[in-house]
Amino acid sequence: MAPSIPENLENVRHLISQYEKKYARIPDSVQLLTVSKTHAAEKIMEACQAGQKHFGENYVQEALEKISTLNAYNLTWHFIGPVQSNKTRAIAENFHWVHSVDRLKIAQRLSDQRPKSLPPLNILLQVNISHEDSKAGVSLDELDTLARSCNELDNIVLSGLMAIPSPVKEFEQQRGSFHALREARDHLINQGIVSCQHLSMGMSNDFEAAIAEGATIIRIGTDIFGERG
Ligand SMILES: *Cc1c(COP(=O)(O)O)cnc(C)c1O
Numbered sequence: 001m002a003p004s005i006p007e008n009l010e011n012v013r014h015l016i017s018q019y020e021k022k023y024a025r026i027p028d029s030v031q032l033l034t035v036s037k038t039h040a041a042e043k044i045m046e047a048c049q050a051g052q053k054h055f056g057e058n059y060v061q062e063a064l065e066k067i068s069t070l071n072a073y074n075l076t077w078h079f080i081g082p083v084q085s086n087k088t089r090a091i092a093e094n095f096h097w098v099h100s101v102d103r104l105k106i107a108q109r110l111s112d113q114r115p116k117s118l119p120p121l122n123i124l125l126q127v128n129i130s131h132e133d134s135k136a137g138v139s140l141d142e143l144d145t146l147a148r149s150c151n152e153l154d155n156i157v158l159s160g161l162m163a164i165p166s167p168v169k170e171f172e173q174q175r176g177s178f179h180a181l182r183e184a185r186d187h188l189i190n191q192g193i194v195s196c197q198h199l200s201m202g203m204s205n206d207f208e209a210a211i212a213e214g215a216t217i218i219r220i221g222t223d224i225f226g227e228r229g
Helices: 005-022 042-049 060-069 085-095 104-113 138-152 171-190 207-212
Strands: 031-035 054-057 078-079 097-101 121-125 156-162 198-200 217-220
Touching: 005 031, 005 042, 005 054, 005 060, 005 207, 031 138, 054 060, 060 078, 060 121, 097 104, 097 156, 097 198, 104 121, 104 138, 104 156, 121 138, 138 156, 138 171, 171 198, 171 207, 198 217
Parallel strands: 031 054, 031 217, 054 078, 078 097, 097 121, 121 156, 156 198
Antiparallel strands: none
């Protein structure tokens, strides 16, 4: 029988703390974001009962249904998929974090549409770090300008950077991309954008390399919920 969601969570948490030790990271400095896209609300409930509170979703309509079903659990929702302009209002009203902002227009809309009754929305800028073919992500060249503009907006906080490097098997190659994202983050902090602390990087296949390079949030789907259908 396949291991249960609580067992998977236990295993991943154990690996996180091992890697924190191995790479001289501060204990509990790496946050586990469980990616629940395509998985039913019941599975999220199981993870929640095993102590997991942060969930990542990629599709707005699917996420809104789960957020509403699971309202009583007080979960923290992260939007990690491509953001279309016609979905920014739903995202601004229902999520706590957005990891995938890659242009100013989207950041502006999220800021304008964030309800004043809620705390500012945490946003991460998605960087196209390994020049992957997918067009998502701001280039390193344009990152500074975008970050400075986002930093001026009222109802969002520029909380860090995110990347989805092209999948590679080799550990040192994985580290290379994550290292570049870390340097970009450090540069922005040195430029005075001190809120830009988080590094959302690492998925089921490469989170050891991401933790080695300073990830503060790893986004894990398959290793927790199993293969997506
Ligand atoms: C699906 C997804 C993940 C999770 O990937 P796994 O390989 O299943 O761990 C992480 N980040 C993003 C942006 C995703 O779309």
